[in-house]
Amino acid sequence: MSEAPRLLFVEGLNKSYGGVHAVRNVSFSVAPGEILALIGPNGAGKTTCFNMLNGQTPADSGRVVLRGQDISGKQPREVWRLGVGRTFQITATYSSMTVRENVQVALISFQSKLFSMLNATQRFANDEADRLLGLVGMEGYAARPCGELAYGDLKRLELAIALANDPKLLLMDEPTAGMAPRERVELMRLTAQIAREKEIGVLFTEHDMDVVFEHADRIIVLNRGAIISEGSPDQVRNDPQVKAVYLGDGLVFGHAEAHA
Amino acid sequence: MGFYIVQFLTGLASASALFLVASGLSIIFGVTRIVNFAHGAFYMLGAYVAFTLTERLSGAFGFWGGIVLAALAVAIIGVLVEMLLLRRIYSSPELFQLLATFGLTLMVEDLVVLIWGPDDLLGRRAPGFRGAVEMFGQNVPSYDLFMIVLGPVVLGILWLLFHRTRWGILVRAATQDRDMVAALGVNQKWLFTSVFGAGVFLAALGGALQIPRDAVHHALDLRIIVEVFVVVVIGGLGSITGAFVAAVLVAELNAFGILVFPKISIILVFLVMAVVLIVRPWGLFGKPEAAARKTPGLSVRPWQPLSQNERIAFAVGVVLAALLPLIAGNYALAVGAEIAIFVIFAASLHFLMSVGGLASFGHAAYFGLGAYGVAFLAKIAGLPMIVCLALGPLLGLFGAAIFGFFAIQLSGVYFAMLTLAFAQIVWSIAFQWVPVTGGDNGILSIWPETWAAGPARFYWLSLAVAVAVVGLLRVIVFSPFGYALRGTRDSLLRSESIGIDAKRIQWTAFVIAGTAAGIGGSLFAYLKGSVFPDNIGIGLSVDALVMVLLGGVETVSGAVVGAIVFKALSIWLVSQTDWSKLILGGVIVLIVVAFPKGIVGMIETWRARSDAPSSKSAALAASQPEGAE
Numbered sequence: 092m093s094e095a096p097r098l099l100f101v102e103g104l105n106k107s108y109g110g111v112h113a114v115r116n117v118s119f120s121v122a123p124g125e126i127l128a129l130i131g132p133n134g135a136g137k138t139t140c141f142n143m144l145n146g147q148t149p150a151d152s153g154r155v156v157l158r159g160q161d162i163s164g165k166q167p168r169e170v171w172r173l174g175v176g177r178t179f180q181i182t183a184t185y186s187s188m189t190v191r192e193n194v195q196v197a198l199i200s201f202q203s204k205l206f207s208m209l210n211a212t213q214r215f216a217n218d219e220a221d222r223l224l225g226l227v228g229m230e231g232y233a234a235r236p237c238g239e240l241a242y243g244d245l246k247r248l249e250l251a252i253a254l255a256n257d258p259k260l261l262l263m264d265e266p267t268a269g270m271a272p273r274e275r276v277e278l279m280r281l282t283a284q285i286a287r288e289k290e291i292g293v294l295f296t297e298h299d300m301d302v303v304f305e306h307a308d309r310i311i312v313l314n315r316g317a318i319i320s321e322g323s324p325d326q327v328r329n330d331p332q333v334k335a336v337y338l339g340d341g342l343v344f345g346h347a348e349a350h351a
Numbered sequence: 352m353g354f355y356i357v358q359f360l361t362g363l364a365s366a367s368a369l370f371l372v373a374s375g376l377s378i379i380f381g382v383t384r385i386v387n388f389a390h391g392a393f394y395m396l397g398a399y400v401a402f403t404l405t406e407r408l409s410g411a412f413g414f415w416g417g418i419v420l421a422a423l424a425v426a427i428i429g430v431l432v433e434m435l436l437l438r439r440i441y442s443s444p445e446l447f448q449l450l451a452t453f454g455l456t457l458m459v460e461d462l463v464v465l466i467w468g469p470d471d472l473l474g475r476r477a478p479g480f481r482g483a484v485e486m487f488g489q490n491v492p493s494y495d496l497f498m499i500v501l502g503p504v505v506l507g508i509l510w511l512l513f514h515r516t517r518w519g520i521l522v523r524a525a526t527q528d529r530d531m532v533a534a535l536g537v538n539q540k541w542l543f544t545s546v547f548g549a550g551v552f553l554a555a556l557g558g559a560l561q562i563p564r565d566a567v568h569h570a571l572d573l574r575i576i577v578e579v580f581v582v583v584v585i586g587g588l589g590s591i592t593g594a595f596v597a598a599v600l601v602a603e604l605n606a607f608g609i610l611v612f613p614k615i616s617i618i619l620v621f622l623v624m625a626v627v628l629i630v631r632p633w634g635l636f637g638k639p640e641a642a643a644r645k646t647p648g649l650s651v652r653p654w655q656p657l658s659q660n661e662r663i664a665f666a667v668g669v670v671l672a673a674l675l676p677l678i679a680g681n682y683a684l685a686v687g688a689e690i691a692i693f694v695i696f697a698a699s700l701h702f703l704m705s706v707g708g709l710a711s712f713g714h715a716a717y718f719g720l721g722a723y724g725v726a727f728l729a730k731i732a733g734l735p736m737i738v739c740l741a742l743g744p745l746l747g748l749f750g751a752a753i754f755g756f757f758a759i760q761l762s763g764v765y766f767a768m769l770t771l772a773f774a775q776i777v778w779s780i781a782f783q784w785v786p787v788t789g790g791d792n793g794i795l796s797i798w799p800e801t802w803a804a805g806p807a808r809f810y811w812l813s814l815a816v817a818v819a820v821v822g823l824l825r826v827i828v829f830s831p832f833g834y835a836l837r838g839t840r841d842s843l844l845r846s847e848s849i850g851i852d853a854k855r856i857q858w859t860a861f862v863i864a865g866t867a868a869g870i871g872g873s874l875f876a877y878l879k880g881s882v883f884p885d886n887i888g889i890g891l892s893v894d895a896l897v898m899v900l901l902g903g904v905e906t907v908s909g910a911v912v913g914a915i916v917f918k919a920l921s922i923w924l925v926s927q928t929d930w931s932k933l934i935l936g937g938v939i940v941l942i943v944v945a946f947p948k949g950i951v952g953m954i955e956t957w958r959a960r961s962d963a964p965s966s967k968s969a970a971l972a973a974s975q976p977e978g979a980e
Contacts, residue, residue, distance in 0.1 A: 171850040185841040197849045199831040207831040236653045
């Protein structure tokens with residue numbers, strides 16, 4: 092497909108729920124440092140795709156290969172250990188802990204200290220946790236109870252958590268949903284910067300077309316579970332099939348958000 | 352051959368009664384999402400009321416009319432309970448609902464003794480079904496045959512009710528999605544009330560129909576509720592077909608289990624339940640449950656290790672407690688030792704329930720196993736006390752490792768029911784395996800050696816162990832493991848996606864909690880000088896839950912405070928009144944409805960509120976330089 096070394100390689104993914112083909116025969120790949128957007132209207136199969144990549148949902152058929160290793164059928168926690176970080180469409184954080192503690196738990200897991208019982212977490216990897224929070228601009232929130240955070244801040248916290256295991260691939264399901272427009276741009280700029288620096292591949296789904304066309308290196312368009320278009324933002328923007336099937340009229344592209 | 356067929360028919364007859372009660376529980380759960388612990392109490396009430404009515408009313412009509420009237424009367428009581436109590440706690444965490452309905456059960460247990468007296472009551476035979484029918488050379492009571500027919504008939508009526516009436520369709524819709532039903536303009540309040548009334552009617556009918564077969568007594572409630580829990584765990588909560596199939600299965604296993612393992616027939620049921628849970632964790636006909644409800648509004652602020660001042664206060668408290676023998680008499684010291692032991696017990700449950708989010712309703716199993724462990728080692732092996740104390744809790748550890756493995760496959764109400772059933776199994780073994788455990792007579796004269804003998808020494812020993820265990824558990828709460836465990840409680844999804852094997856963490860926590868409870872139990876054996884099946888009983892499991900609840904589920908030190916207050920109060924209460932269950936049940940209901948945060952939770956809320964204005968600005972000020980660094 093491309094000359095660049097592949098980080099993630101997905102081949103022939105299928106999933107149906109009863110009679111509904113949520114995902115059909117989806118194949119694509121992600122290169123290190125590449126930012127790939129997965130877009131499509133509601134119900135196109137984006138989240139199902141995501142869930143199959145990290146093992147949340149078992150695929151009916153198909154292969155997921157991460158850095159040469161077949162990870163199909165592995166549990167989410169095993170996939171994470173192989174270097175895949177993930178954020179959720181609806182944030183999943185530990186509401187009874189502080190912001191820093193949320194990151195610390197991820198670091199504890201990463202350093203295989205989950206069964207350490209006699210040390211104090213308070214003194215565990217504080218600097219590393221604060222560095223990660225600094226990366227997403229949340230150093231001032233470290234001691235705040237996570238349950239008090241605004242939704243946009245929770246999204247940034249999820250990014251910090253996802254970076255805790257030094258991932259090779261980031262899966263971000265609607266990373267900017269629920270954020271203010273300026274926050275969206277900042278978060279994606281930040282993600283892009285981290286990805287380029289550390290050669291992390293990023294796969295994200297998004298409804299905000301501004302975000303998608305500004306930050307994605309490449310775009311895959313899903314409709315009814317199948318890939319209908321793939322290429323650079325310009326290619327996708329001008330793909331008549333995308334216009335016809337997905338957008339209806341091409342005017343939406345570029346300016347406004349597609350509230351699909 | 353004939354004998355086996357007759358045994359099979361007896362099993363079917365028992366299955367019908369079991370099905371009536373279990374289907375009621377299932378219907379109520381399906382719509383209201385409440386596991387009605389008081390279901391056994393309504394069953395028992397049905398039997399008592401039917402006893403009185405069938406004695407008063409004469410003739411065939413009197414008997415059958417009395418049965419139906421009894422079920423209706425109890426259903427009306429159920430409706431009142433729903434309107435006055437349950438409506439207040441529909442949005443509470445499951446634990447609170449289970450506890451509130453358990454509180455009701457306690458109250459009913461004392462009330463039936465108040466009204467009908469403590470003796471077993473033998474009811475009338477059913478008119479028209481007094482004799483026996485000869486089948487395969489054996490006599491089968493004709494009433495059994497009536498019951499065998501009744502089960503499928505009720506199943507059929509329920510099916511018609513749910514598929515052919517407007518009410519039934521609403522109930523089925525609400526079982527699938529009650530928010531949607533509410534959005535469609537259905538008056539949820541009355542739907543819930545009518546469903547609860549119908550479920551209670553079935554339970555009471557099941558109880559009333561038992562009077563020709565069985566004596567009526569005031570322990571019927573717990574016996575039936577455990578069996579019903581086993582039935583719904585196997586069949587799947589919310590499924591009436593599942594309740595029917597599982598009721599037949601369980602009743603037949605009981606009928607034939609007695610032939611295979613006369614002493615410990617319940618083992619067979621347990622094995623089947625274990626297999627079902629491994630293959631289909633949500634029962635044969637059940638559906639996976641949505642994630643358990645969080646405890647909104649109960650958490651005060653993120654847990655923190657003790658500050659310097661709090662540490663000093665804690666140390667002063669321990670020193671003061673250690674000085675008690677200087678002023679207190681022997682009785683007070685015995686009470687003090689008992690309180691210290693229950694602090695251990697409550698803290699162990701707190702670890703599992705508050706930190707791990709796994710509310711065990713059978714934690715006494717591991718307490719009791721620790722006690723029996725000591726008894727075996729001391730009486731049978733004749734080992735020295737210190738060795739017994741060190742090794743006795745291992746029995747709790749083994750029990751927790753085995754049962755915990757199965758229990759953690761489930762969560763929420765299923766976890767609660769399963770742990771309760773496990774505890775009841777351990778209790779049955781202790782009760783039935785007379786040659787080893789002494790059965791009801793227990794194992795006697797386990798006395799401490801001289802170094803720990805005497806009220807003062809034993810008090811110090813208990814206090815020292817309690818401080819050590821509570822301290823160690825607290826260290827674990829704030830260790831990486833403790834955070835990982837709390838993480839699995841807060842968000843399973845997040846935990847799995849950062850590489851945490853939630854099941855292994857929870858299993859480990861279960862074993863830790865079981866071992867700590869076992870330590871409490873082994874001290875308890877020496878305190879009382881004996882062990883009895885009661886040390887494993889449901890009553891003790893619920894005491895532990897109430898201690899944690901009273902102190903504050905969402906706090907770190909709630910268990911300790913709760914245990915001290917609860918134990919002191921209950922010892923005093925038992926010495927003052929014969930109706931302690933009635934009062935205790937009332938207290939539980941009151942806490943759940945009025946003080947869900949518990950003692951420590953309320954204190955923390957006051958503290959947070961009183962320094963809220965200053966702390967907020969302080970936090971803001973503090974965050975600035977932190978950000979700049």
